Amino acid sequence: MMMMMMKISALQIYMKDMKDMKVTRRRCWPCRDSHIKLNQLIWGENCMIEFMREAINLAVNKMRQGQGGPFGAVIVQRGEIIARGCNRVTSTNDPTAHAEIVAIREACARLGDFRLTGCDIYINCEPCPMCLAAIYWADIARIYYAADRRDAADSGFADAEIYMEIGRKPAERRIPAVQMLRAEALAVFREWQMKVDRVDY
């Protein structure tokens, strides 16, 4: 049932793309190849599966090499993988070095842009809130994931707990947040709004 729902969702999104992007029905959007003699939708799905398998392979291979946790991500632009990332938290002493963050930074460096508009991300696990928000900041178009936050929790990762924490009011969270000096900070925001050469993001 879940597989069925996944397939319908992926296909529905794919078909919407086909319409939105005015591509011909003979061109496979994920891989950009022409698959003239075959059903385009099935081919699109197959390309998605290849990208996801690449993310899963990254997760397992880099985990075996001792880079960090079992997580991998690839970023795809018009059917081409433009960046790969794996979890490197423990090997680089960087708690922000999740696979998605590593891949986003690499893709942005490659494109010379702080936005990945139109790109998709394939991840072997549902992104944690840090990575999900990073995906929003990067303006990524779509997320494909394999395992989910409950599976990650079963393997000892805090993703699901952090999702719950973020939904709570600041005063009710495990890490307390205290507001102070708001008036002084607002003056900086006013200066930002008046800045004529500011670059919005």
Added chain:
Amino acid sequence: MMMMMMKISALQIYMKDMKDMKVTRRRCWPCRDSHIKLNQLIWGENCMIEFMREAINLAVNKMRQGQGGPFGAVIVQRGEIIARGCNRVTSTNDPTAHAEIVAIREACARLGDFRLTGCDIYINCEPCPMCLAAIYWADIARIYYAADRRDAADSGFADAEIYMEIGRKPAERRIPAVQMLRAEALAVFREWQMKVDRVDY
């Protein structure tokens, strides 16, 4: 009223620290100096104000230099600033280069650890979900912030919108998320759980 509430909260947390950490009442926890002749709690509060002003100064100075948006953060360990960060999204083409992420990465590099247990973070604005989750992953003890997500929204930043998006079910979000190949990904998690030399984080 808000100032009053802030002061009570900050003081309550500070007083709890004094008790938890078994420091003498003559030592100011935020700055670690002894202020024997003065009311310790007031001094503690003053040190917090200094750290926050440093974060606000970073925000305004780096914004003026064109580094990025008007955001600054400092990380404090036992009364000493061990890392500073400013927003560098647009100058480095890195959508993850928020002040908090930059400061966390710098603090971790300095300490040679992927955890900042016991450290506090002072930020000129409430962290966005990416930075809040990064604070959880880094095991930071407390968050002090000045402006909040609504103030950021008034200046054109997407923080509040992303908080709302993260609270929604994946299928109802602006960026669609599709699950696929879960079974293949679970095999990687099982291998992680069996890995004898794994480093948990």
